[in-house]
Amino acid sequence: MENNAELAKYNIYSAQTKLEEDWGLVLKTPTFLEWAYNAASKIGFNKNFVKIGVTVLEDGLVSLPFKAENIKSVTTDYNNFLSWNVLNADILNENGIPKIIDRFGIATEDLSLNPDQLKGNYVDFIFENESELMVNPELKGRKVYVLALVKMVDDDNLPLFTEKQIEAIATYCAYIYTRRNAFAGIKGLDLAFMKSEADKAIASARIPDYISDNEWDRVLDAKTSFNRKSYNKSFR
């Protein structure tokens, strides 16, 4: 997550060990993964922004070199990109656009100064699958700029979580276990108690422990329609 003050460094199997140590439950891995992904989708996966410029192929196909979870925006430059601000003339490509190597080692042409915004005109798109978009076929040969969200994963392609999220996943799995036992008629912990425990842990995992100043800056920018530096202060 951009501007996130917390480091997501635990992969999903940390929740399995947490479940074994804290709750004494030893689940089979395929079962655990199903439950854990269910919990993670409630909590929200940690995602990173990736910006990339891609040339539109035949029939308006835009092929992404990564698996996108969400698409934030798709824009195209049309003919006015040369008038935009550029950051550093030393790393410009032949079109005058700054080159940036993203985390996948792909050279992208980043047009934006604001990290989660791309300049240019918005283009209608259809999110076909996780690595393919469809845009207007008339854009064939042009470059579109895609701002996408991808899951934070480790070297084994497993999603990464913070400590609170791991705690919440383990608690949710314990709740599902109790629920399954309740349906099977096996006595166990009170289902309502476990439900409230899981809900508490999930709600807590959604709140960051610490919020960086950069993130506050972005939040306040979004919340105030005037210069917040003068908010409630007189500069006369």
Place this chain on the structure above:
Amino acid sequence: MSYTLNQIVSIIDNNVRSGLAGSSNAVYSLDQLAAEVILYRNTVIEKIHQSPAIFNVRDFVQNFNVQLDRRYLNLNNEEIYGETSELHFIMPQPLISLKEDSILYVGPVSMDNKEWKVYFNSHQIKRHKYRMATANLPFVYVSDIVNEEGDVHCWVKNFTGTATELFVSVILSDPLKILDYDAGTEMDIIFPASNSVCETIIDNLTKKYLYYFRQLKQEQTPNDQRYK
């Protein structure tokens, strides 16, 4: 302390003979007693399986390696499964009433904490691809048809690696079937049951035998050729 099957049978036999001493000369086969011990073990497992707090699957599993080969899998004559041969292995019949709990681990010999999903139902394997998180992971289909040797056929699907054998950790319906896998001799294999289960088996089978033979003990009557 761990018991072998022969030790358990011997303890029950001694108990029964001591209990019947002087009142009956019951004769029974030790093989039959061994078969009853195995049957009673399975019954006890099925009962305590309902109580997760006291059921520990590791007390009852037996571990062995199985060899992989290829065999056609034809489910309901559907083309999708009937066309190509699949990775296949044979193992003794698991204690099928526990469903998937009867198999603790099936997967690579390296045991890298990624056991494979096990299905006993042919309809379930067709839905595997719709699983949200684990659709791409390998899985095993255990057929519920037992062949004449007491073995079941199993197929591995979705597996892209190379392997010649798999490691299996399973609660067997007949613990002695592990002898087919060079696990030792009948004399020295440990009976796969916890101490409390062994004690329950010994206690209950002794009671049963004593009760049966005392009940059936008939009065000796002289053959004097008269109507009674």
